[in-house]
Amino acid sequence: MKILITGATGLIGSELVKLLLSKNHSVNYLTTSKSKIENKPNYEGFYWSPEEGKIDENALQGVDAIIHLAGANIAQRWTDKYKQEIIESRTLSSELLYNLVKKHPNSVKQIISASGTAIYPDSISKVYYETATESEDSFLSNVVKRWEESVNTFQVLGIKVCKLRTGIVLSNLGGALPEMVKPINMGLGAGMGSGKQMQSWIHIKDLVALYYFALENQLGGVYNAVSPNPVSNQELTKVIAKTLKKPLWLPNVPKFVMKIVLGEMCELLFSSKNLSAKKISTAGFQFQFPRIDRALADLYA
Template sequence: MKILITGATGLIGKELVKLFLAKNHSVHYLTTSKSKIVSKPNYQGFYWNPEQSKIDENCIYEVDAIIHLAGANIAKRWTNAYKQEIIESRILSSELLYNLVRKHPNQVKQFVSASGTAIYPESITKVYDETTKETEDSFLSNVVKKWEESANRFQVLNIKVCKLRTGVVLSNDGGALPEMAKPIKLGFGAAMGSGKQIQSWIHINDLVAMYCFVIENQLEGVYNAATLNPISNQELTTVIAKTLKKPLFLPNIPQFLMKLLLGEMSYLLFSSKNISSDKIIKAGFQFQFPEIKEAVADLYS
């Protein structure tokens, strides 16, 4: 199978490429940096620039499925200009892919898009699954709605569309875990706010395995990408500290302080999302790391 990947040099994309190549699939990837274009057996890079509507049309040749991971990092201060970049980086890139597939003969059968759990309402007690109609009225929730709408357009081309609403991705190569571990390693670790906010998470290996599972089984629709065992911010902080053999003695960090430091983006630290992954499990997917202690231990082994 030949898969076209956007965001292939990012945190998730790098691991996804490794897995596909290990399974003898061929990978085409799109990059905005010409210096990152590589040509190897089963691994070929192509240039694109969504802002300028430029794309090397050869990228679609003999491709069976597209995985769309590209998008500006949400873990940066949300100025008005950067908010616009967060939205446009997802929508413009999706539109460029749509127009490419629509205008050129191809064999693409499936479009798989990254998505986010931010679409679900805030709650410590309620558990949300893919059938939830209620959504949150926030900046990130609106980003997810537009993101998924742009993916759904591919359905009119008789292409199966699948969206993975991803929780907190745990990796020691980037994302939330190294940032949480930094102050803990220095002896300044502490939970955020009340520490009760629920964080639905997934080990990076399970996430890339899920993308592969979705592709190989031609799944469509929405799937939550998080384990069945969400935990509180306090519990996650404690597990990281115990794994690193570091003490936790500081009081929890007040929400108002983080808002002063990070602005609106501090929402990411205090958001509470308790989501169910029953649907993907019933489809046959098995998590390698369903428990937080084993996941963190693996990443720091």
């Protein structure tokens, strides 16, 4: 099978590429950096610029499925300008892919897109399933809505659309976890706010395996890409400290302090999202790291 990937050189994309190549699949990838274009057996890069509406049409040749991971990092201060970039990096890239597929004969049968958990409202007590219809009027929630709407357009072309609403990705190579680890390693670790906010997470190996599972099984629809066992912020902080063999002695950090430091982006630390993994588990996916202690031990012990 030949798969076209956006965001292939990022944290998740690079691990996914390794898995696909190890399974003897071919990968075409799109990059906004011409210096990252490579041409190796079963691994070929193509240039695109969603902002300018430019894309190398050869990227689509022989492709059976698209995995769409591209999107600006949300863990960066949300200035008005950067907010626009967060939105456009997701919607414009989807639109450019759609127009390419629509205008050219192709063999694409499925698109699997990253999505976010911010589409669900903030709640400490409620468990969210994919069927939830509640939403909130927040910046990130609206980003996810527009993101998913832009991907849904592929259904008009008879292409199966699968959206993976991804929780906190645990990796020691990047993303949120190394930022959590830094202060704890320095003996300055602390929970955020009440520490009761629920955090749905997934080990990067499980996430990459989940993408492959969705591809192999031609899944369509929405799935929560999270571990079956979410944890509170306080528990996550404690398990990280225990894994690193570091003490926790500081009081929890108040929200107003982090708002001064991070601005509106501090919502990432204080929002509570308890998501169910039942749907993907029922479909037959088996998690290698269903519990937080095992996941962190794999990464840091």
